[in-house]
Amino acid sequence: MLEAIKVSRARFITFEGGEGVGKSTQVKRLLQNLQRNAIEAVCTREPGGTPKAEAVRSFILQGRSESWGAEAEAVLFAAARLDHVTQLIAPNLRNGIWVLSDRFHDSTRAYQGLAGSVNERLIDTLESLALDGHAPDLTIVLDMDPVAAFKRVAYRAIEDGLALTGDRFEKEELKWHIRLRDGFLAIARDNPGRCVVISAAQHEDALEAAIWLVVSERFPELLGGSQA
Numbered sequence: 001m002l003e004a005i006k007v008s009r010a011r012f013i014t015f016e017g018g019e020g021v022g023k024s025t026q027v028k029r030l031l032q033n034l035q036r037n038a039i040e041a042v043c044t045r046e047p048g049g050t051p052k053a054e055a056v057r058s059f060i061l062q063g064r065s066e067s068w069g070a071e072a073e074a075v076l077f078a079a080a081r082l083d084h085v086t087q088l089i090a091p092n093l094r095n096g097i098w099v100l101s102d103r104f105h106d107s108t109r110a111y112q113g114l115a116g117s118v119n120e121r122l123i124d125t126l127e128s129l130a131l132d133g134h135a136p137d138l139t140i141v142l143d144m145d146p147v148a149a150f151k152r153v154a155y156r157a158i159e160d161g162l163a164l165t166g167d168r169f170e171k172e173e174l175k176w177h178i179r180l181r182d183g184f185l186a187i188a189r190d191n192p193g194r195c196v197v198i199s200a201a202q203h204e205d206a207l208e209a210a211i212w213l214v215v216s217e218r219f220p221e222l223l224g225g226s227q228a
């Protein structure tokens, strides 16, 4: 009897990983797959997602906060996230709309914490402040060797006729990118119930199928199964 009146709630899914692993493409593809299954969903990104958070994004990615230090940058990312959560993520979930985010809180832990120099206590504090109880239901960590990922970014830039300039974080050296990758893997190990690591070193169609398999198994209500 209870089963019949169960209403499936909207889910919050985040995509994480280092530079050039192909998150943006896969976020859009998952959106299309959800819509094909009659699920209302929106895509967003971090830093950004709301006008205030986008302003913080430009400030940081243009390198204007670099001289402020890693701690202050972590605080800026958290301030942008708080606005993103309260103005976009929470209202959509409340209205039954699924939210897919290209990066979220794990990026602060990986970039500023594990690959950077910000201590864990500050990261934990900022995380609980900014999330306001809205932890993702599922986090897809796209994993790839940073050298291969860099080649992919360079190849795409050449194809698109763009110069390889690099923003604030793309300019970091290889050792740092390796620490970053290890950081994301460590986060996934520490959060096995929430995170799933998928190799990004595969064709984007195969990666899309791998992600859809994970999502539809995690949330069987999508395909008409009973809710987890």
Ligand code: TYD
Pocket (backbone or CB within 6 Å): 018, 019, 020, 024, 046, 047, 061, 077, 102, 103, 104, 105, 107, 108, 109, 111, 112, 167, 169, 170
């Ligand atoms: P973006 O161009 O969106 O990069 P990507 O396509 O790799 O997501 O730029 C976002 C950059 O900001 C990226 O280098 C990761 C970094 N970042 C942090 O350092 N901390 C954070 O909390 C977030 C959300 C992003």
